[in-house]
Amino acid sequence: MMNPLIFVHALIAEAGLFAFLWVLVELLNPTETRIRRAKVAAVFGLACLLTAWLAGGFYYVEVYGSQIKPVIKGSDAKWVHSIVMEVKEHVFLFLPVLATVVVTMLYKYGEGLIKKKDARLTAVLLAGLVFLLGFSIAGMGAIISSGYRFALEAGLV
């Protein structure tokens, strides 16, 4: 049975990533109303990513290391931990930093983003980067789950 923490971690993180996609779309052709909505979406997205950081971190330290990692590493799919999980857990740390920059851009410039093209393009590019990087990490999470199931079904442990 799936640990509920993994479900919470994945669900909240993906909600946060879609919030940054929402920010990107609002800023493509910004108006005062769209910037107000983008601010709400960005704060919601950052809050989701911070919550996912805590939930995923707790699961990784308390559950994954003792229960999941030994099963994966004892199978033919040990690369799932030694490459995919290692990359996922470290590249994830980029996301809260990038998301903080997006939120700050929105609150620093506010409606000024309509005229300040450099700041707007920065917010758009970074929101898009959070979305793409985040869903790459979500894909890695799916590979890790598959690797664990493979290890269990192979009956090698």
Place this chain on the structure above:
Amino acid sequence: MNPKALTRAAAFTIALIALATIGSELFASFKQLLGSIGGHHWIGKSVLSIFFFGILYLVFARFSDDELSLRDTWLLIGTVILSGLAILIFYVLHA
């Protein structure tokens, strides 16, 4: 808030995360040091990333104007791509 300082602090923090990740695999004593921060090396890296993001922002805010340019944005995006690739290539080679 100074957006130029924040963008530069973000770029340096992400590069430091990549360096700490690779460094902790190459030097066991560094991994132990990170582990001593919060009981696990990943918590150590998480805490240090927050700490350095804050410190680096204060340093850059002191020495730079607050006029953001796209050069800073591309520096940050380039750092994210290179740092991510460095981590990926390192673990592929050391798997």
